[in-house]
Amino acid sequence: MQDKPLVEVKKLKKSYGDTEVLKEINGTVMPGQVICVIGPSGAGKSTFLRCLNMLETPTAGQVLFEGKDTQKFSEEELTTLRERMGMVFQSFNLFPNLTVLENLKLAPIRVKKMSDKDAEEKALALLKRVGLDEKANVYPSSLSGGQAQRVAIARALAMDPECLLFDEPTSALDPEMVGEVLAVMKELAEDGMTMVVVTHEMGFAREVANEVWFMADGYLLEKNKPDEIFSNPQNARTKDFISKIINS
Amino acid sequence: MKVKGRNVLLTIMTLCLSLLFLFTVQPTHHTVYAADDSLQKIKDRGKIVMATSPDYPPYEFQVSKNGKSRIVGMDVDIMKQVAKDLGVKLEIKSMSYDSVLVAVETGKADVAMSGINPTAKRRQSVDFSEIYYNGGQSFLINKTDVGKYKNKAALAHKKIGAQTGTLQYNLAKSKIPGATVKGMDKNTDLVLALKTHKIDALGIETPSAEAYVKNDHDLAMIKSGYKLNKNETGSAMAFKKGSGTLAAAVNKSIDKIKAKHLTTQYLADAGKYMKVNTNNTSMFHYWTYFAKGIEYTLIISAISVVLGVLLGTILALMRFSRSKILKAISVAYVEFVRGTPLMVQVMFVYFGIGIIVNLPALLSGIIAVSLNSGAYVEEIIRGGINSVDKGQTEASASLGLAKGDTMRFVVLPQALKNIWPALGNEFVSLIKESSIVSIIGVTDLIYQLNIVRADTYRGVMPVFVAMIIYFVITFILTRVLNYAEGRMKHAR
Secondary structure, eight states: OOSSOSEEEEEEEEEETTEEEEEEEEEEEOTTOEEEEEOOTTSSHHHHHHHHTTSSOOSEEEEEETTEEGGGOOHHHHHHHHHHEEEEOTTOOOOTTSOHHHHHHHHHHHTSOOOHHHHHHHHHHHHHHTTOGGGTTSOGGGSOHHHHHHHHHHHHHTTOOSEEEEESTTTTSOHHHHHHHHHHHHHHHHTTOEEEEEOSOHHHHHHHOSEEEEEETTEEEEEEOHHHHHHSOOSHHHHHHHHHHHHO | OHHHHHHHHHHHHHHHHHHHHHHHHHHHHHHHOOSOOHHHHHHHHTEEEEEEOOOBTTTBEEEEETTEEEEESHHHHHHHHHHHHHTOEEEEEEOOHHHHHHHHHTTSOSEEOSSOOOOHHHHTTEEEEEEEEOOOEEEEEEGGGTTTOOSGGGGTTSEEEEETTSHHHHHHHHHSTTOEEEEESOHHHHHHHHHTTSSSEEEEEHHHHHHHHHHOTTEEEEEOOOOOOHHHHSEEEEEETTOHHHHHHHHHHHHHHHHTTHHHHHHHHHHHHHHHHHHOOOGGGGHHHHHHHHHHHHHHHHHHHHHHHHHHHHHHHHHHSSOHHHHHHHHHHHHHHHTSOHHHHHHIIIIIGGGTSOOOHHHHHHHHHHHHHHHHHHHHHHHHHHHSOHHHHHHHHHTTOOHHHIIIIIIHHHHHHHHHHHHHHHHHHHHHHGGGGGGGTOOOHHHHHHHHHHHHOOSSHHHHHHHHHHHHHHHHHHHHHHHHHHHHTTOO
């Protein structure tokens, strides 16, 4: 692991009107790290994740990307940030008007100015990697949830990001499809991709994460190695949450 | 972005102010104007432009010869003589009767000649030539009523029809006790109203009445019996205020025509043409008229649909832009255009803008219909953009796509699919509403329909034919749109 952090979060706050969703978050993501963010719903996990690539603008505090304040980014720097930090959404958000292949090609061609041929080669290779190369020319509406999410991951990978953000990637899936998506994510982690994953899949967190962050009520209450946090939680809220999950 | 927006606003404000200036300043400008160059201008140009509404035989009407239609009639013959005396060519601009006086006021034409009576009210806004013809006033009645309505006195407390804005209308209102006066735009409609007993009599100029009686055996005529001032009851040519030199030259020609009794010959010639028109009044015989109407209706609709969608898209994007000024312009434009009738917009573009740039009628029509449609399309597109899931924009942004690319490749294609039925609806109504351009003389289907009605003395059949044609056009369009919608189905 390198020494310089990829992302640093300092005293991050976010509110919508009078509702304070994030009260104070501090944290560091090192290159190659896989961080799983867990916690009860309403904790602010998704909002936190969306502050990292500036889909949400923080109300106070800082998000530093390679030491630079993302709130001071120009339109151009923001594009670069998002190129390097891909995102996978709970509801996939594939573009229904484009085929699977076109979904993968669009950003490399428009943003990276890649040639159509190169983009296509790359897209097909990525589809093969997630096991969906035979679906290249279908429209997203004909895919199952699990397939759609794997395509969404491939689409994010098409931009060669250094870091991937996952916002509850398996929450909208039927149970039998969760496995195929997690398998792809696990493979990515093994290949050394930096990942921040908001998830309810405790098995995945325990097995794949380097660090688990527990969030509740807009605070980042505890961060630790997965084994520690699951077997020996320090914070009372963490204890309560973990016991509920294990007993359910 | 901000500076640019301010510039746009500035341009628009300057334009509005200069328009206002032109409108308010113009009348005084002309009364004060010392040198009257009205005649010299026509001579320099080598042609005189005449505005007329060719649905008023025997004064002016259309005939078709070898598939080409042209405007003929007594007025046209007189004007030809005038042009010859002036040593210039004659150009005829046809438009609705309501528009001919506006056309000379706004400089679209040098002279309006359409069987116009020089009433005192009209003299306030235009100059008139001498009376060139005095046809006298009559009433058309149903033949079955001949015994009932023998004279004007018998028409008291009856329903009298007359063309809106004409002398006949005002006379019926003021001189027939207790009469209910019903005004319509066209004599063809009024004759139809008469024959279906919606009115009891129709006030009309004697030559026109004679033509109708000759061509329709269900009709009869009676003398009006009005005691009238000779200066107001005849027909005269109208000029823009302050056209003294032109009027003087034209009056000289009129005197000559009167001295030689040329109008008798002109009327006889007109009668011959009318016979040609009524020889065969089957609708097939007039198919070239309808074909031309279809051609122009399609030209106007097709171009306006494209321009309207383009304008609507731009307005919608302005509405979603971060610049408050662009947003405000878009909102104001849509509100204003939706809040004013298309007919007024058409007349504004043709006559109003015409003061600055002389736009031909067809172009004016296309501009007005496009500007109008753009406002409605903006609302449809705005709804479509709002209907696209926010997750789509976020996913696109998370990939680093610029706002413009997100719109172009992700949001608009999906919006288009959602709004397709509404957009199709707009196209269909545009085709139908484009018919309003007939008032400025664009030869679209409605305009041609009225020509055919005037020429054939058949009130209903041409309307029925036009109805079928409109239906066929919109039906085909609807099929095409449905097919396109089916092809877009895969999206989601």
